[in-house]
Amino acid sequence: MNYNHLYKHKIIAKSYSMVKLLKLIKKIAQTNATVLIQGETGTGKELIARYIYENSQLKDQPFIIENCGALPNNLVESEWFGHKKGSFTGAINEKKGIFEIANGGTIFLDEIGEIPLFIQPKLLRILQEGEFRPIGSNQYKKIRVRIIASTNKKLEEEVLKGNFRKDLFYRLNVFQITIPPLRERKEDILPLADYFLSTYSKELNTIKPKLEKNVESMLLEFDWPGNVRELKNEMEKAIILADGKPVITENEISERIKNYKNINPKKALSLPSIHLKNISLKTAIEQLEKKMLKEVLEKTKGNKSKAAKILGITRQGLLNKIARYGLEFIFIYTFSSQVIT
Ligand SMILES: Nc1ncnc2c1ncn2[C@@H]1O[C@H](COP(=O)(O)OP(=O)(O)OP(=O)(O)O)[C@@H](O)[C@H]1O
Numbered sequence: 001m002n003y004n005h006l007y008k009h010k011i012i013a014k015s016y017s018m019v020k021l022l023k024l025i026k027k028i029a030q031t032n033a034t035v036l037i038q039g040e041t042g043t044g045k046e047l048i049a050r051y052i053y054e055n056s057q058l059k060d061q062p063f064i065i066e067n068c069g070a071l072p073n074n075l076v077e078s079e080w081f082g083h084k085k086g087s088f089t090g091a092i093n094e095k096k097g098i099f100e101i102a103n104g105g106t107i108f109l110d111e112i113g114e115i116p117l118f119i120q121p122k123l124l125r126i127l128q129e130g131e132f133r134p135i136g137s138n139q140y141k142k143i144r145v146r147i148i149a150s151t152n153k154k155l156e157e158e159v160l161k162g163n164f165r166k167d168l169f170y171r172l173n174v175f176q177i178t179i180p181p182l183r184e185r186k187e188d189i190l191p192l193a194d195y196f197l198s199t200y201s202k203e204l205n206t207i208k209p210k211l212e213k214n215v216e217s218m219l220l221e222f223d224w225p226g227n228v229r230e231l232k233n234e235m236e237k238a239i240i241l242a243d244g245k246p247v248i249t250e251n252e253i254s255e256r257i258k259n260y261k262n263i264n265p266k267k268a269l270s271l272p273s274i275h276l277k278n279i280s281l282k283t284a285i286e287q288l289e290k291k292m293l294k295e296v297l298e299k300t301k302g303n304k305s306k307a308a309k310i311l312g313i314t315r316q317g318l319l320n321k322i323a324r325y326g327l328e329f330i331f332i333y334t335f336s337s338q339v340i341t
């Protein structure tokens with residue numbers, strides 16, 4: 001176990017859905033309540049779990065990440081609750097479980113959908129009564145831990161299939177956060193790509209390359225089944241292949257991304273443009289206004305005074321329009337955390 005790893009994390013979010021979700025998450029973080037994070041693979045569940053921990057009142061207490069999918073069934077109980085010396089063959093010494101180690105802090109149960117049925121009532125007991133019993137002991141121990149759980153399975157469906165206890169599901173589901181897949185928040189794609197290009201170019205000590213316009217379109221059109229992780233890997237690969245060149249062209253992009261539009265023409269994104277047919281002048285003006293506001297806010301990185309100046313309106317006028325159109329701009333959250341892995 002390593003108690004002193006310092007991780008630095010950034011959450012990049014530009015889409016309205018993610019920015020809204022992050023605001024909600026920040027509020028939930030401070031409550032110390034149980035949180036269930038759902039989302040496809042690579043959407044950022046672990047990152048969000050760390051963010052919750054970092055923004056909670058328990059941020060100076062231990063944080064333990066437990067990958068529930070990686071543990072063999074016969075070891076789960078001892079890993080979670082510990083055992084007494086001699087309680088089974090091989091139990092040479094007394095061992096503390098992760099819940100006892102994390103007492104007073106937070107446990108992140110990653111891939112909770114993978115835990116075997118027999119351990120589920122024991123976890124429920126921790127959630128309900130705040131107590132557990134080490135293997136070989138006849139006494140319950142009291143603990144206080146905050147539990148954050150994540151799953152890329154739909155737990156409701158696992159309950160229906162009989163793989164997950166209903167009572168445990170309800171107890172975990174106090175706050176449910178569902179991170180949308182990247183294809184449903186395309187506005188995050190280019191800011192994320194840009195961020196990954198920045199971090200990798202620093203890491204590799206090369207100049208930060210720009211994305212060619214048609215590469216940007218390809219990234220926007222692709223459906224990213226591996227979500228943010230897939231985009232991150234793609235940018236790492238592209239920067240290595242670019243080998244110090246200032247521009248990333250389609251030569252550095254994977255075939256499946258390049259060919260996506262041709263194979264799936266219907267799924268390809270139609271970039272927002274203003275169609276003047278069949279709409280009133282009022283609607284057309286509003287669309288243009290919204291588009292201009294967005295562009296200028298992006299350019300000024302959300303600086304409202306600067307944006308208002310460029311647009312030739314007052315700051316208050318701009319604030320009114322932002323509220324009216326529900327416009328948000330790039331949010332970058334930085335935090336660091338001490339993690340026990
Ligand atoms: N909004 C974001 N901003 C910056 N980086 C992100 C964001 N979302 C995800 N990432 C990065 O993408 C990678 C995948 O994220 P993470 O491991 O949290 O996903 P996950 O949902 O836990 O995936 P899995 O289900 O496969 O375990 C990580 O390197 C993470 O830092």
Ligand SMILES: [Mg+2]
Nearest residue numbers: 042045046110
């Ligand atoms: Mg994960």
